[in-house]
Amino acid sequence: MKDERLPLAALILMFAESGYKSLVYVIGLIVIGFRDRRDGGWIVWVLVAVGVLLVFGMTLVRYLRFTYRLADAQVVIKSGLFVRKTRHIPYAKIQTLRRQQWFFLKPFNLESLTIETSGKNGSEGEAQLYAVAPSVGVAIDARRKTAQAKAVPAQAVPAPALAARDQAAAAAQLGALGAAGQPSEPAAVLDPTASAQPSAPVTSGAEPLPAELSYTISAHDLNLYALTSLGFIPILTGALWLWDKFDDIVPKDWEQNVNRYMAQLAVAALVAVIIVALVIGIVISYLRLVQKYYQFTLTQSGDTLTAARGLLKRTQVSTRLHQLQAVRFSQTVIRQWFHLTTVQALIASNASDDEQSDAMVLMPVVKADQALTAMRRFVTWLPAQVPALQTVQRSRYWYYIRNAALGNLVAVLAGLVGIYFGRPAWLLPAALIGAAWVLLAALQGTYSARSAGVKILSPDLLVLQKGGWWRRQRYFVRRANVQSLEVNTSVWLAKRRVCHLVINVRQGDSNENIEVSYLEQPVADAVRAWYRPADFGAGDWAL
Template identity: 25%
Template sequence: MSDPTPITPTFDADGRLAPGRHRMEIVYIALSSFRILLGFLFALIVGYGPIVAGLTKSGVSNIFSITVLFIALIVLLVAAVIISLTIYYKRFSWEITANDIHIHSGIIVKKQVHIPFSKVQSIDYTAPLLARLLGVVNLKIETAGGAINRGVEIPALKLNTAEAFKTEVFKRKRENQNQSAQAQSGQAQSAQAQSTQFQTAQALDSAQSSAHQQTGNLYEQLSQTASDFRGMLAGSYEDSSPVDYQYGLSIKELLLSALANNKTWLMALILIGMLSQVGEALSFIGISDRVEETAVWVWAELGIVAVIIATIFSLLLLWLLSVVAALLSYGGFKASRRGGRIEVERGLLQRHYKGVALSRVQGVVITQGLVRKLMGFAEIKLEVVQSMDTSGGQQSDVMTQGSGLILHPFVRLSRVDEIIANMVPDLIACPQVTDYQRLPRRARRRSIIRWFAWPSLICIAAVAIFDLLLLPPIVSTGFTVISPYHAPVLIAIVMALCLLAGIWWYKRAAYAYNSNILVIRQGIFGQKTTLLLRKKIQWAALRQNPLQRCSKLASISAVTAAGTSGTTTRLRDLNEDEASAYLDWVRPRNRD
């Protein structure tokens, strides 16, 4: 029996997706061809010069024939790519049935995937720059998660189709799960829902009023415009599901987050690498001597002032670049909770959307690097269960870091409890800082030994080996930049940093737990606080090495299902009786 011919997605009179099998958009062929051929062309262009140069040195003079062959190869590649993508487009279809999602694909080997609604955990979509201009997104369906589960992708859907797809799937999932419960709850549940929606509307009106009072600058208007931009092909769609809590990112938070962005230091390394090649580039174009003369004159006239000015200018340039990267990455940031789902979307040029069911949230991590801690800000990240990507590896999209989803990149500490309580209601009764238990004094000695004694001994041994074995040959060549006097200075700096690391780790380390939530805080120059739900801990452990047994100390760990293969949170050097009490707390109870 022949399969029905897929059609372009359409909507019925109620604004829902029409039944039947649907195609992805035909712009998939153009977008995928552009992406694939761009890589091919770059490789051919880069390889053309060295190949021609090698053949010329070998005595081959017919360069014209080689060029013709390269052009013919490019034409064949273009034709092969377009033909294969066209066949894939015609054989790919998707359908939402009464109980599951059907996806048909394959060029030579036909493949059918059926995903029951009960297994769907998240539906996300991303739009690279060119796709966003066209109003097309790549949609990904995540199931139970873990190392053996991979997300299923539907490429090249119109934005309104992807939004309707997400809404329709979760609506049918709720209908299938709650059909019997809704029949029993009756009018009481309806009245409660109306009251909840009324309170939600009041909270949203207040939040929106506060947000409007903070807006008005050019960037926020540009960010809002970019967030509302849907593309040329995307139609309109209104999600009618109520929003329980929602917030955005102010221009002040964006600019401050750029200062603490790790990309700043990455850009610094890139800039240093580029500057290391400036000499060769100037020598190649024949002006290195003049540049060298100018540099000597500047040093003679300005001296250390020139170095300070150059350093300040370089730092400002790096900071401006990181600001631009942060503005583009987090522009139009919006996070919200709709019932049992958390949704985050951001990006000025490339738009990314990610939704997470509250049932997949394993915990929350509050991170303060050195800059964030000095300024009184923090990053909030959700630890969530993730599925594998289509290539078999853990997801590495821009919305996630490791096993987590960034809930807010740079928020003032005074707002952290509010955001966590509203986005993850299970953590509303989290232990407060006044409830934290510090480690015993015996743990300070072990912390100093771990962070100071061993690294210092390794550093001293490495410097001694360098001075005895490597330095004499270097000095004998006349190279005087490195001298034996540098070693004591280096050792002193390293030992001081290691000593501070050991003391600060002990001062920051603490833990607390109540009936449902475990909190572990630790860090050295920064601080990391992990909040874990007791019901989400897969298993817990207590460990003691011989030195800990002598000091009556122990280390504890908690493993959750976050990521694709689990995430472990550890804390060292608790009193052994307190570590045993932690194990008793984790053990199942009768009411569990």
């Protein structure tokens, strides 16, 4: 097969990507160049134009120098602006395939592909094919499955059927899902004679391959997910940053008019402006998430999980089950109030896709008491239920509160000193705001302490839970996927037999550090014995 060039539409995407990456430099040049200039800043516009032409010219050459070929055993990609590079990507080494289709590419039946391997090549993946026909992705995926099947022959592993009471409970909970993400074939999944799930993690051989399953988010769940998001906070933070840079961008007379108008507003009017800004931020966050997870669908075929979603940009990510390093159940404090959780997978590739883009979303939102039952259909090594965790003792909560409040207190005091010498009239309101912020940090410390815990579920499965800034995360990790385990303490904590437990698992190209702080020493020792049973007596890991 001969080398293929990318369609002309790919050039538009490459131009857009290059322009987006250069945008921050252009803005910085304009802000710095126009500050206190008396010549109208024409030289700044010349530099910007030269820079834009240079970026577009380099992008055009990169497009003309890019070719790809689907050989029998590998994908061959040739690229390079000045140095010619040829990459050979064997189908058997492809870990994840991500397919994206912007709305303006749909009429032309084109999409972009990102190929992920274990070679780790940054956030953009091992290779990208812009605006190619969907048949290219289908062909790569089919050849990948064939090559991987030949490399590792499938082994049948007998799996015991669920007990009758577990079947009844699973049927009741999945039936309660109703419109909230109704499975497409619940009867076939819950039939004990059909694709039965194991009641404990499989410890030898390959995992059983269930029949094809699917989950589709309902409109009700999608609205819940968008409305309970804290995504408006980054939007407001960005708006405040732009407001802070307002005087550097706009002409001086504009700035004076705005300042004069703001000074004339009453307190009630300022409060109304703040409320309007908050509402706008929430609406923007809601619309962003609705279009991002529009028609979210999770399917499983054999040992491959595929998540598809999006309105303006349809994204499809496929990964194999053995790539799952851990499963994370994440709840913001708002979603805790509504008993909702988000299920995410930490995978050994860069195909992450959630609000913070650090994990692959498996279910955007599901009822907390139904989450495990729903996910066990896809990830069979998850437990049917989780017993009470070994939590941090209440007497240790003080450590969390101290750590959260102390750093913020130092920052607030430093800010107050600067205000005292710079704007003394603002000292009192700034002190009140600072006190409220330190109190909020202390409450966050209490929240983190109440969220922390750990539990050994079986010789092969561990659950850890931790709390961050108003977000609780529960991780299910298999022993085989733990990269390292640390038990840390200090001279002062050692006297009280208190320590920190750290579990490291692979996440994309980096590491996910799961730390549960201020645990009792016997609890951490039990987890260490679970991880290294050969170094400890049998049963020493039981909690």
